[in-house]
Amino acid sequence: MASTPGPSAQADPDWEGVRLHVVSGKGGTGKTTVAAALALALAAEGGRTLLIEVEGRQGIAELFGMAALPYEERKVATVSPSRLGLPGTGQGEVYALAIDTELALLEYLEMFYKLGRAGKALQKVGFVDFATTVAPGVRDVLLTGKACEAARRKGPDGRRAYDAIVMDAPPTGRLTRFLNVNEEVAGLARFGPIHGQAQAVMRVLKSPETAVHFVTLLEEMPVQETVDGIADLRAAQLPVGGVMVNMVRPPVLDAAAVAAVDGDHREEVAVALGEAGLGGRSRKPETVRAAVEPLLAPLLEQAREHAERVELERAQRADLQRAKLPTYELPLLGEGVDLGGLYRLAGELKRQGAA
Known part of the structure; x- marks a missing residue:
């Protein structure tokens, strides 16, 4: 584990060149909170970040104290280094998107098949639910495809629409299957638009512009799931990022x-x-x-x-160190995570080099 810089120091960023940050973790580890904090950290020096939620829980809206997010990209925060307690200039923006699977499929049908009103009719008779339930690989292509499209998108001036995309991904247990969409749809569509879309998604997900980060606690089950998840991603040749250890309690005894x-x-x-x-x-x-x-x-x-507890945490840290990945530690916020706490976590990630 890399040494943590002092309170006023700031480490060099570890993920230069990465545009798509996928954040996963065992349920209860605070992965949505960490994903939101990472989005703030990435935007702090004048960047433009898109934070994407794919599980339909509206966790991002709750964190930022907003009403439920619609299926459109909406600005949720403006951030600067000083807001994170760090030196520097610039002001960035964080946008958020909660992907609705039904609307994403209708958008896809319109894009590739020009169904228009017919697509809405399919929605009314339950075709969308049927398609995404019988063929969950299609659902995952739609969800990951939206993030990959945002990562590639350019404006009229030829510049990238977003400097970084952060995806709040499903939990570790189904992460590799969720990301390995080419394998999931191989038996369903060997050619055609869905097959082509899956291949395009995999080109982005397996590129150097993508990193998959894990959020964990210093407890046995989350650490074991993290270690297993890292091994699964490596076996699938998907790009492993860093480990973000959340809710670290300060030592009481030396x-x-x-x-x-x-x-x-x-x-x-x-x-x-x-x-x-x-x-x-x-x-x-x-x-x-x-x-x-x-x-x-x-x-x-x-x-x-x-x-x-100290001995247990020491053993868990040792297990994580064996993965040989950049590791970041975020403090336990005793009062819970409000907006001020979210900015504090973003500052910690920025200071330690995660953004």
Whole structure:
């Protein structure tokens, strides 16, 4: 794991040349929050970022305190380095899009088959639900295809419409299948527009302009899913990005204190509490002992629990380090993630070189 720069320092960006950032993670790790923070970080110095949601949960709208996003690209934030607590100039914009599978399919049918009103009629009779349920590979082509199209899109002046795309992707368990759309539609369409679309999507997803990042916690199950997900992506020859360790709690005890927890320290703790004034002004040993005694067992138990958590987190970090990927750590926000917290996380990602 790379060393973390100091509070005012900022690491060089690790993902120069990457335009499509796919963010995944086990449910409950905060992947949508981290995806949103990454989008803010990427836009901070004057960029234009598109944040895409594909699961229909409207998590992005909730994070930015907005009503449900429609199926259109809408600006959700303006951001600058100073807003992230960092030096620098410039002001960027973050746009968001919640992809609606039905509308994406109708758009696709109009684009390739010119169905127009007939496409809307198919929607009314339930064809869209039927098509995406029976052939989920088609749904994934539509979802990934929209992100890839945005990454390639250019304006009238020939410049890219967005400097970066961030996709809040499905959880780790189905990520490789979701991204490996060419394999998913191979048995369904060996030629024609869907086949061509799948191939175009794979060209983007397997290019150096794409990186797939994993969000995890320092807990056994999320770390194991992350390790497995990295292996699956590598086997599918999909580009693995970095690991973003979310909700990292600050250490309470130093390494020496953690190592000493297993011993019998009742007397030492009792003396320390007395010296801290727990017994009030009284210097009588029996008075100090009476005040300290009820606290000894709970304090020592909490110390043991903390030491166990520190050791567990150390083991999980070691497992992640074996993947040999850039790793970033984001703090646990005790009050939950409001908009201010989101900008704080974006600043951390920017400072550590993730953007």
